[in-house]
Amino acid sequence: MIELRAIHKKYLFKHAVRGIDLQIKKGTIVGLLGPNGSGKSTLLKMLAGLIHPTSGSILVGGSKPDVHNKKHVAYLPEIDHLYGWMTVKETLRFIAGFYTDWQEDKAAALLLKMELDENQKVRNLSKGMRARLKLIAVLARKVPLVLLDEPFSGIDPSSRAKIIRSIISEFQSEDQTIVLSTHSVNESEPMFDDVIFLQNGQITIFDSTENLRATYGCSLENIWEKVYG
Structure with a gap:
């Protein structure tokens, strides 16, 4: 689904991504982990076609x-x-007006699942409720690649749980790939097939969740502490 070769991204005063080589298989949910400034958002924006690499191919x-x-x-x-x-x-x-792949029935089902009132103004929603609405806008589309940048950032545990359950239940494993960046490692771990650890714009670890747990003998959260502690 995704192939990156020797990807670099330089801004005026920052080298955000440094020589990344990466292949991501179709039909997987991949966790993109790393501290602030490690290059996660830059990488996702390049995959989305919003910005272009300074060098390399995607x-x-x-x-x-x-x-x-x-x-x-x-x-x-x-x-x-x-x-x-x-x-x-x-x-x-x-949002539906922009996409021919919008699934109205799926959006309606997700609206019920996320417990959102369709008549409520967005400005009156809590941060957690807004995060749920943003996720519906993504999951209601029928696309092969879904990119989620910190979907749990600063939201309450109840919203995090609903979002994670929705991602897992709506994931179309035969036709879809999801790449998700997050700091909420503990809650997200059960849904990841593979995990990428980024640091200073470089991949330090890329392996299956199963192999990582077997190799390190601990959870992804504990591995995070070993890598970034």
């Missing part, structure tokens, strides 16, 4: 990320991109 589904294949990628940014004056229902209708 293939997503066999094609270079560009305007045309953006329609095959659902990207959830860490920033809150919703309009506060819209209701929940208006927000989903607005």
Whole structure:
């Protein structure tokens, strides 16, 4: 699904990604882990085609990320991109207008599962409820690649649990790949097939969750502490 070769991304005063080589299999949920500034968001934005590498090549589904294949990628940014004056229902209708792959029935089912009132204004939603709405906007699309940038950032445990359950239940393992960056390692661990540890824009570890637990003899959270402690 994803192939990166010798990827570098340089900004004016920062070398954000440093020579990443990576292959991600179709049909997996991959955890992208690392402290702030490790390059997670930059990597996801490049996969989404929002920014371009300074050097190296990226293939997503066999094609270079560009305007045309953006329609095959659902990207959830860490920033809150919703309009506060819209209701929940208006927000989903607005987003649906951009995509031919939007699944109205799935959006309605997720709305019930996430316990959101479709008539409530977005500005009146808690941070956790807004995070749930952002996730619906991504999971209601039928796409081969889903990119989630810190979907649990700063939200309550109840919302984190609902979001994780929804990601697992809605994941189409035969047709879909999910790459998810997070600091909430403990709660997220059960859904990861593979895990990437990033540090200073480089991959320090990339392996299956099962192999990592067997090798280190502990959970991903404990491995995090060993890698970044």
